[in-house]
Every structure is written in C-alpha cells, then in structure tokens.
Amino acid sequence: MELKLHSPLDMHLHLRDENMMKLVTPLTTETFAGAVVMPNLVPPVTNLEMLHAYEQRIRESAQGHAFDPYMVLFFKDYTEAELAAAKEHMIGMKLYPAGATTNSEAGVAQIDSVEHVFKMMEEMEIPLMVHGETHGFVMDREAEFMSIYEHLATSFPKLQITMEHITTAKAVEVLDRFENIKATVTLQHLIITLDDVAGGMLNPHLFCKPIAKRPEDREALLEAALSAHPKLMFGSDSAPHPISAKECCGCAAGVFTAPLALARLAQLFNEHDKLDNLQAFVSDNAQRLYGVKPPKKEVTLRQESYAVPEAYEGHGHHVVPMHAGEILDWRVVEVS
Amino acid sequence: MELKLHSPLDMHLHLRDENMMKLVTPLTTETFAGAVVMPNLVPPVTNLEMLHAYEQRIRESAQGHAFDPYMVLFFKDYTEAELAAAKEHMIGMKLYPAGATTNSEAGVAQIDSVEHVFKMMEEMEIPLMVHGETHGFVMDREAEFMSIYEHLATSFPKLQITMEHITTAKAVEVLDRFENIKATVTLQHLIITLDDVAGGMLNPHLFCKPIAKRPEDREALLEAALSAHPKLMFGSDSAPHPISAKECCGCAAGVFTAPLALARLAQLFNEHDKLDNLQAFVSDNAQRLYGVKPPKKEVTLRQESYAVPEAYEGHGHHVVPMHAGEILDWRVVEVS
Numbered sequence: 001m002e003l004k005l006h007s008p009l010d011m012h013l014h015l016r017d018e019n020m021m022k023l024v025t026p027l028t029t030e031t032f033a034g035a036v037v038m039p040n041l042v043p044p045v046t047n048l049e050m051l052h053a054y055e056q057r058i059r060e061s062a063q064g065h066a067f068d069p070y071m072v073l074f075f076k077d078y079t080e081a082e083l084a085a086a087k088e089h090m091i092g093m094k095l096y097p098a099g100a101t102t103n104s105e106a107g108v109a110q111i112d113s114v115e116h117v118f119k120m121m122e123e124m125e126i127p128l129m130v131h132g133e134t135h136g137f138v139m140d141r142e143a144e145f146m147s148i149y150e151h152l153a154t155s156f157p158k159l160q161i162t163m164e165h166i167t168t169a170k171a172v173e174v175l176d177r178f179e180n181i182k183a184t185v186t187l188q189h190l191i192i193t194l195d196d197v198a199g200g201m202l203n204p205h206l207f208c209k210p211i212a213k214r215p216e217d218r219e220a221l222l223e224a225a226l227s228a229h230p231k232l233m234f235g236s237d238s239a240p241h242p243i244s245a246k247e248c249c250g251c252a253a254g255v256f257t258a259p260l261a262l263a264r265l266a267q268l269f270n271e272h273d274k275l276d277n278l279q280a281f282v283s284d285n286a287q288r289l290y291g292v293k294p295p296k297k298e299v300t301l302r303q304e305s306y307a308v309p310e311a312y313e314g315h316g317h318h319v320v321p322m323h324a325g326e327i328l329d330w331r332v333v334e335v336s
Numbered sequence: 337m338e339l340k341l342h343s344p345l346d347m348h349l350h351l352r353d354e355n356m357m358k359l360v361t362p363l364t365t366e367t368f369a370g371a372v373v374m375p376n377l378v379p380p381v382t383n384l385e386m387l388h389a390y391e392q393r394i395r396e397s398a399q400g401h402a403f404d405p406y407m408v409l410f411f412k413d414y415t416e417a418e419l420a421a422a423k424e425h426m427i428g429m430k431l432y433p434a435g436a437t438t439n440s441e442a443g444v445a446q447i448d449s450v451e452h453v454f455k456m457m458e459e460m461e462i463p464l465m466v467h468g469e470t471h472g473f474v475m476d477r478e479a480e481f482m483s484i485y486e487h488l489a490t491s492f493p494k495l496q497i498t499m500e501h502i503t504t505a506k507a508v509e510v511l512d513r514f515e516n517i518k519a520t521v522t523l524q525h526l527i528i529t530l531d532d533v534a535g536g537m538l539n540p541h542l543f544c545k546p547i548a549k550r551p552e553d554r555e556a557l558l559e560a561a562l563s564a565h566p567k568l569m570f571g572s573d574s575a576p577h578p579i580s581a582k583e584c585c586g587c588a589a590g591v592f593t594a595p596l597a598l599a600r601l602a603q604l605f606n607e608h609d610k611l612d613n614l615q616a617f618v619s620d621n622a623q624r625l626y627g628v629k630p631p632k633k634e635v636t637l638r639q640e641s642y643a644v645p646e647a648y649e650g651h652g653h654h655v656v657p658m659h660a661g662e663i664l665d666w667r668v669v670e671v672s
Contacts, residue, residue, distance in 0.1 A: 137529065137530070137531055137535070137550060137551055138530055138531050138534055138535035139475070139530065139550070193473065194473070194474055194475065194534075195473055195474050197534065198474055198533065198534060198543065198547055199473075199474040201587055201588060201589070202538065202540050202543045202587040202589075204538050204540075204587075207534065207538045211534055214473060214475070215473055251537055251538040251540075252537060253537070253538075
C-alpha cells in the first residue's frame with residue numbers, strides 16, 4: 001500500500017541551534033515542506049534581528065531541501081512598533097509560562113500583566129501560540145490551564161490562539177467550544193500514556209512536557225486526529241537533547257520524532273483505516289488555519305518495514321529518537 | 337532537641353543477595369532492631385531450605401549488630417505440609433501479582449486460583465503480605481486493587497492481611513474499614529508525589545513501584561503516619577539498585593532509603609510537631625500487630641545537620657540513596 005502526502009507541515013518543532021541544529025534540521029527538511037520553529041533558544045528569540053539571523057541559520061542547515069521555516073517570536077512585552085516591524089516576518093508569538101518547560105525561564109510569570117500585548121496582537125492579527133500548563137501537579141497542569149484559554153478566547157475574541165501540543169481530553173473539549181482556538185498535537189501523545197513513561201521501567205526517551213496523560217486522554221486526542229478535526233494540526237514538538245541530558249540522573253524533557261514522524265503517522269492512521277485523513281492532519285488544516293503556502297513537496301510512503309536507527313549522530317551530537325531500534329510498518333520511499 | 341527510639345523496625349525491606357546484600361545489610365542493621373526481608377530474589381525464596389540459607393547469609397552480613405531478620409516466603413501454591421513446616425520460621429508470605437514489580441515474574445497470575453492457599457493460611461494463622469497493584473494504568477493500579485483486598489478481607493475474615501507500601505488515600509480508607517487489614521508505608525510516599533519523579537526533570541532515584549501518586553494521596557498517608565494510626569507501620573521498601581540500572585535508558589524501580597530513614601522520619605515528624613508518635617510508627621505498632629519481640633536497641637537522634645552521602649559504595653556496588661548530597665536536619669548520634 002502507498003500514500004502520497006503533499007507538502008507535509010510540522011506546526012511545532014524545535015531545531016535548537018549550532019551543531020545540534022545542523023544535525024537535526026535536515027532530518028525535518030528532507031520530508032517536511034515547512035515547520036513552525038520554536039524560539040526557546042538560550043537566549044530566546046526576542047527581536048527581529050535575532051529572528052532573521054535564526055531563520056538564516058536554519059535555511060543554511062536545510063541542505064538545499066525545499067522548506068519554509070515559519071518563524072516565531074518568544075512572547076514578551078513588546079511595543080506596538082516592534083510588533084508592527086516583526087509581523088510580516090513571523091507566523092506568530094509563542095507564550096511560555098515562566099519555567100514551564102525547557103528554556104522557558106524568560107517566559108511570562110503573570111498572564112494578566114501582559115493583556116495589553118494580547119490586545120495589540122488581536123488588532124494586528126498576530127497569532128498567539130501557547131504552552132498551556134500551570135505550575136500545579138504534573139497530571140493536572142494542562143487541565144488547570146483551560147480556564148486561562150477560556151479567558152483569553154472570550155476576552156480577545158479575534159485573537160487567534162493555538163493550544164500547543166495538547167495532551168488531554170479537556171483540551172479537545174475547549175478546542176470545540178471556542179471559534180478562535182486551534183491546536184497542535186504531537187505524534188507521541190497519540191500513541192503513549194504515562195504508562196509508557198513510568199509504568200514499567202522509567203523511559204527518559206518518552207519523557208516530555210506536557211507529560212503523557214491517561215488512556216482516556218490519548219483516546220480523545222487520537223479520535224480528533226484520526227477524524228481530521230478541522231482545527232487540529234500535527235506539530236511534532238520534536239525536541240532533541242544530547243543523550244547525556246536524557247540518560248542521566250534527572251533527565252531533560254523532550255521526545256525526538258522528526259525523522260520518523262510521517263512514517264509512524266502513516267502506520268497509525270492506517271491501523272485505524274483513516275489514511276485518507278492524514279493529509280488534512282499533516283498539512284491542509286494548517287494551510288487553511290494559518291494561511292501559509294508551503295513549497296510543493298510530494299512524499300510517498302509505503303507499507304514496508306523500516307528499522308528506526310538507534311541514534312542520529314553528527315556534528316558532535318548523538319540523539320536518540322522515539323522508537324529507536326524498533327521496526328515500523330511504513331517508510332518514506334520517495335520525496336519529490 | 338533529641339529523640340530516643342526503642343528497637344525501630346523496618347517492616348518492608350529489600351536486602352537483595354551476594355555483594356549488594358553485603359553492602360546494604362549493615363546500613364539497616366546498624367540502626368534497626370529488625371526488618372521484614374522481602375523474598376523476591378532471583379529465583380525467589382520458595383522453600384524452607386532457601387529461607388534458612390538466606391536468613392543465614394543476612395545474619396552473616398549484619399556485622400554483629402543486634403538484629404532480627406523476619407523472613408518471608410514468596411507466595412505460591414504450597415501444600416499444607418510445606419506451610420506447617422515453614423510457619424515457625426517466617427513472619428508471613430508475600431504475594432506478588434505476576435510482573436507487578438522487580439523480580440515478581442514468578443508471582444500469581446490469577447488471585448482466585450489460589451484461594452485454597454489463603455484458606456490454609458487463615459487456619460494456620462500465617463499472615464499474608466500483598467503487593468497490591470493491578471496491571472492497569474500506572475496511577476490507578478493500587479486503587480483498582482482495593483476490591484481484591486476487600487474480597488480477601490471478607491472471604492477470609494481471620495486471615496491477617498498487610499497492604500504493603502500503600503500510596504493512596506483509597507488504601508487508607510480500606511485500612512479503616514477492615515479489621516483484618518493492616519498496612520506498611522514507605523518514607524518516600526510520605527514526602528513525594530509524582531511531581532518529584534516526573535514534574536520537573538525525570539528523577540530515576542525517586543522512581544519506585546507503586547509510583548508516587550497525587551498530593552491528596554500523600555496528605556492522607558502522612559496524616560495516618562503522623563497520627564500513629566494503630567494499623568500503619570513503617571516499611572521502608574528500601575530497594576537498592578546498582579547505579580547502572582538507575583541512570584540509564586529504562587531505569588529500574590526502587591528508592592534506597594535504609595541508611596537515612598530514621599533521621600528523615602524524625603525530621604518529618606518534628607516538622608509536624610508529632611515526634612511523640614514516631615515510636616509507634618516505627619516499632620510499637622509492628623510489635624503489637626505481628627507479635628514480634630525484637631532485640632533491645634536504643635537509637636538516639638538529634639536535631640543537627642546531616643549531609644546524606646552521594647552514594648554508598650562497597651563490594652563492587654555503588655548505590656545512590658534518596659536525598660543524596662542533601663542536608664537533613666536530624667541525624668542518628670548514638671545506637672546502644
């Protein structure tokens with residue numbers, strides 16, 4: 001069996017910087033036509049100059065593949081002039097609650113202190129992307145954040161809000177209730193629960209933020225993805241860490257899925273007889289919701305066994321992907 | 337401030353075997369007067385000869401400290417003659433659902449297939465100790481097992497049942513409802529929640545089975561312990577693993593607390609102004625509930641800073657304890 005995907009998009013991606021960027025960028029640009037690149041570098045991407053420079057570095061790392069990086073500013077208290085200057089060069093701004101995830105220390109401590117920025121974004125039609133977690137108990141953080149999404153959606157009815165990497169059934173409900181809210185979901189949150197992270201042995205390579213939740217949460221997310229929910233987009237949140245930061249005492253959060261995401265998604269959608277809906281999930285929804293026009297790229301996948309590498313190495317880095325050393329049922333056979 | 341504890345007991349302990357046993361046994365026998373030693377070796381302790389030999393090896397590893405190991409047979413389908421022969425040499429039998437935790441592969445797959453053994457144990461007054469987890473979702477496993485405890489407690493009303501290492505508010509409720517059910521609780525489950533295991537960085541040294549649960553679960557356990565609940569006993573479940581099995585891809589379950597347990601408990605009980613209740617929790621309840629008479633041992637603890645070692649090393653092993661490298665407020669200053 002074969003499937004052709006047209007201009008697949010990854011609407012939530014971490015490419016890091018320097019040598020790690022050089023290693024992982026081609027692993028995305030080979031098969032994806034575009035990706036929303038998160039700005040949580042150290043220091044974060046907080047002005048137009050940094051944004052341009054980062055975009056340039058990404059393009060140079062793409063090994064000539066047709067690929068559009070959709071750049072994102074790290075949310076902070078910008079002036080109207082700064083926003084006006086940046087607007088045409090970015091797809092949106094990403095808000096991190098301070099300390100919620102990797103490199104988010106510069107994030108927002110008090111949401112209500114930056115409402116004037118939301119107001120400007122609403123008026124200027126700049127999308128807001130949100131890492132939606134409180135600082136509560138780990139299994140409740142996303143659910144507790146829903147009241148903040150509701151507040152934002154109703155207070156700023158024309159602000160376009162993306163709930164990034166949703167992990168709960170509650171988020172799917174909120175997605176359905178507010179016209180100006182859309183969402184991304186990762187590969188791993190369609191597949192795993194907390195059982196896979198900490199139910200048997202502890203598995204650092206499946207540890208991410210937000211953490212994988214309960215079986216009923218996964219079911220709600222999977223149902224929304226498989227049915228090509230019109231406001232749900234694939235966003236891998238693929239997040240490479242050096243192996244030294246994963247297999248150690250106190251490991252960092254993030255699952256690296258970029259190189260196998262399309263093959264694994266094809267396997268998943270095929271298992272549920274929903275292959276026809278994958279194109280919407282990995283590209284069409286995002287094109288419509290964000291109005292982006294990615295370069296033309298046709299990716300052919302075939303139902304054929306594919307051994308996921310144990311690691312991707314290069315530029316002094318060694319990154320372990322999800323499903324390392326396992327055999328998938330689908331593979332990418334051609335990109336044109 | 338000082339506190340004297342008389343003959344403290346650890347009612348749930350893993351001493352392992354061979355070199356690991358030689359390293360960790362004195363770290364318990366130095367301050368504890370007795371301990372219930374779990375039988376999940378590889379292969380498990382399933383006959384009187386193995387039990388005697390294991391007891392002998394433990395006594396030889398105790399470096400001359402006054403200490404009684406309370407031996408436990410690994411639950412299986414024993415004959416009445418086997419039980420009769422073993423009864424005087426053990427404190428009880430430990431039932432593991434197959435595969436629920438470290439070295440439990442030989443455990444029971446179907447509880448209802450061994451009810452005749454429970455019947456014999458009831459008649460012969462042999463206590464039953466249970467690792468109470470189903471194979472469900474990791475956060476639900478203990479709560480789901482409560483119906484099995486209820487079934488056992490009502491079907492065998494004279495069978496003495498210990499819920500080992502309880503981790504949930506639900507287990508505290510069951511403890512209060514059935515006269516023939518008692519329980520042990522660990523140090524870590526009085527202190528940590530899942531947040532400490534996977535809320536920030538992933539912490540393999542706080543990963544154990546049953547996994548630490550929600551804040552409201554910890555509160556219920558702590559309240560029961562601090563109030564010297566008459567059917568709740570300290571059982572550290574201290575479970576050493578070589579560092580190679582903890583800080584790796586897929587780490588083993590178990591927290592090593594033996595050498596610092598009494599100091600940390602004194603600190604905890606003191607923080608809540610409940611020092612007077614610690615003696616019941618760490619010894620008197622167990623003596624009354626099991627009818628054991630441990631050797632006399634007086635442990636003096638003082639409110640004084642104590643740097644927990646980064647690791648305990650010896651016999652070719654390297655074991656990282658809970659609170660490694662941290663400063664506690666209390667320490668053991670004398671044992672007599």
